[in-house]
Amino acid sequence: MNSLYIAGSWLAGQGELFESRNPVTQQVLWAGNGATAEQVESAVQAARQAFPEWARRPLEERIGVLETFAATLKRRADEIARCIGEETGKPLWESATEVTSMANKIAISVQSYRERTGEKSGPLGDATAVLRHKPHGVVAVFGPYNFPGHLPNGHIVPALLAGNTVLFKPSELTPKVAELTVQCWIEAGLPAGVLNLLQGARETGIALAANPGIDGLFFTGSSRTGNHLHQQFSGRPDKILALEMGGNNPLVVDEVADVDAAVYTIIQSAFISAGQRCTCARRLLVPQGAWGDALLARLVAVASSIEVGAFDQQPAPFMGSVISLGAAKALMDAQALMLANGAVALLEMTQPQDQAALLTPGIIDVTGVTEREDEELFGPLLQVIRYADFAAAIAEANNTQYGLAAGLLSDSEARYQQFWLESRAGIVNWNKQLTGAASTAPFGGVGASGNHRASAYYAADYCAYPVASLETPSLVVPATLTPGITLI
Ligand SMILES: NC(=O)c1ccc[n+]([C@@H]2O[C@H](COP(=O)([O-])OP(=O)(O)OC[C@H]3O[C@@H](n4cnc5c(N)ncnc54)[C@H](O)[C@@H]3O)[C@@H](O)[C@H]2O)c1
Numbered sequence: 205m206n207s208l209y210i211a212g213s214w215l216a217g218q219g220e221l222f223e224s225r226n227p228v229t230q231q232v233l234w235a236g237n238g239a240t241a242e243q244v245e246s247a248v249q250a251a252r253q254a255f256p257e258w259a260r261r262p263l264e265e266r267i268g269v270l271e272t273f274a275a276t277l278k279r280r281a282d283e284i285a286r287c288i289g290e291e292t293g294k295p296l297w298e299s300a301t302e303v304t305s306m307a308n309k310i311a312i313s314v315q316s317y318r319e320r321t322g323e324k325s326g327p328l329g330d331a332t333a334v335l336r337h338k339p340h341g342v343v344a345v346f347g348p349y350n351f352p353g354h355l356p357n358g359h360i361v362p363a364l365l366a367g368n369t370v371l372f373k374p375s376e377l378t379p380k381v382a383e384l385t386v387q388c389w390i391e392a393g394l395p396a397g398v399l400n401l402l403q404g405a406r407e408t409g410i411a412l413a414a415n416p417g418i419d420g421l422f423f424t425g426s427s428r429t430g431n432h433l434h435q436q437f438s439g440r441p442d443k444i445l446a447l448e449m450g451g452n453n454p455l456v457v458d459e460v461a462d463v464d465a466a467v468y469t470i471i472q473s474a475f476i477s478a479g480q481r482c483t484c485a486r487r488l489l490v491p492q493g494a495w496g497d498a499l500l501a502r503l504v505a506v507a508s509s510i511e512v513g514a515f516d517q518q519p520a521p522f523m524g525s526v527i528s529l530g531a532a533k534a535l536m537d538a539q540a541l542m543l544a545n546g547a548v549a550l551l552e553m554t555q556p557q558d559q560a561a562l563l564t565p566g567i568i569d570v571t572g573v574t575e576r577e578d579e580e581l582f583g584p585l586l587q588v589i590r591y592a593d594f595a596a597a598i599a600e601a602n603n604t605q606y607g608l609a610a611g612l613l614s615d616s617e618a619r620y621q622q623f624w625l626e627s628r629a630g631i632v633n634w635n636k637q638l639t640g641a642a643s644t645a646p647f648g649g650v651g652a653s654g655n656h657r658a659s660a661y662y663a664a665d666y667c668a669y670p671v672a673s674l675e676t677p678s679l680v681v682p683a684t685l686t687p688g689i690t691l692i
């Protein structure tokens with residue numbers, strides 16, 4: 205099978221054979237070979253060759269190609285949503301929202317490009333000061349499996365818009381969505397070499413990140429891989445690295461008047477996408493005492509009734525599966541370990557069928573666990589921590605190496621102001637779910653969640669570098685000469 209797209213041609217990978225499966229039925233959806241280091245090198249050369257022509261195209265022409273891509277996505281939306289659903293396990297209603305986000309990214313990126321990296325000029329002395337931006341050149345984009353369309357798209361669209369050429373290395377768990385996305389780009393008329401697809405697992409990623417021909421790497425994925433890349437790029441200030449990584453996100457609940465609204469918001473924060481969003485609430489901070497007990501009882505009751513099912517099940521489930529049987533097992537093992545270490549299951553996460561990666565929502569009270577691991581558990585497992593007072597809640601919220609998202613459910617504006625000031629995260633919400641961040645805002649975290657290169661609306665910033673110019677059409681001798689110079 206021709207799994208790679210290099211220099212405008214589909215060709216077979218010569219690396220390891222791998223496949224993707226429907227996580228519920230285990231049906232094989234895609235199989236192909238990954239790219240070897242030599243194939244990575246030939247893709248880098250193709251992108252390098254295509255770069256000058258693409259970068260010099262008038263901006264409006266590049267925008268034209270991007271807009272045709274958006275139109276293609278809209279026309280093929282059902283097919284793409286189905287592909288996302290079957291490869292990730294995401295319910296169809298949710299996969300459809302991912303395709304919409306992909307198409308919306310184009311207009312948002314154009315607006316952001318003009319606003320943040322556009323051209324500005326004004327008089328400075330006898331010259332004109334002009335600020336323009338240039339693309340970096342050849343950039344690599346690494347995607348995660350949880351949003352196989354939307355998140356790589358969030359790097360690819362602004363990168364191409366700025367005039368870069370791209371090497372796209374998708375997650376090895378979602379090659380089919382990546383292939384379909386690239387087909388849409390080809391249909392939109394993207395010239396050969398401007399976007400190259402390098403399928404493959406870790407080895408392909410390692411070869412691409414290590415290739416000396418790339419000018420930058422835009423990564424969305426786990427903190428573990430991101431940290432590794434950060435170390436690999438240390439001492440390389442000449443290369444731009446944007447890291448969008450995971451979180452161990454806290455959601456603090458205060459004694460609010462509307463308990464059902466709190467429960468609904470907690471569920472949307474913790475269990476949407478089967479807990480596989482980087483912004484999902486992982487730690488729920490609940491006040492000690494009777495009010496907190498009642499909130500948890502209601503949360504457990506509602507969470508127990510959440511529909512979990514295959515991506516195309518009708519009526520539609522709220523939660524689909526996790527990405528694979530391996531991921532389901534790792535989550536079940538993590539829960540078992542926490543229970544063995546003294547956690548109390550308020551609602552035990554279960555895997556009803558051994559051969560399907562469907563997990564039911566889990567809610568575990570870890571307050572009594574002395575050595576709590578500060579790790580992202582990427583699935584439908586919410587850890588509850590009971591707090592004595594608001595200061596303790598904020599301290600616990602910040603008790604993490606990560607800093608992606610943090611939220612407060614409270615009827616008190618004063619408490620929100622305190623929470624906003626004292627919490628440390630790139631997304632801080634009040635009475636809104638932690639998930640579902642807007643593409644019209646910057647998106648990124650601090651601490652172990654990112655390297656201060658926010659994506660979404662601010663992706664334009666890492667896709668181009670500023671060039672400041674002083675310009676005047678004729679060279680003249682200034683009216684006053686610097687002391688010590690005589691023109692005789
Ligand atoms: N902050 C964000 O915007 C954001 C968004 C979505 C997902 N995420 C995070 O992504 C994670 C889930 O995605 P994942 O499991 O696919 O991430 P991952 O880190 O396992 O993989 C991401 C990509 O890196 C590649 N890769 C893996 N090891 C590599 C190495 N040593 N060198 C080079 N490339 C390598 C993979 O093949 C894949 O393409 C979660 O931690 C989630 O929080 C973050």
Ligand SMILES: O=CCC[C@H](NC(=O)CCC(=O)O)C(=O)O
Pocket residue numbers: 350351355358480481482483638639640641642643644647659660661
């Ligand atoms: O899994 C991580 C992304 C989650 C998602 N965030 C965004 O879509 C950010 C906006 C963008 O990148 O355009 C979410 O918050 O649900």
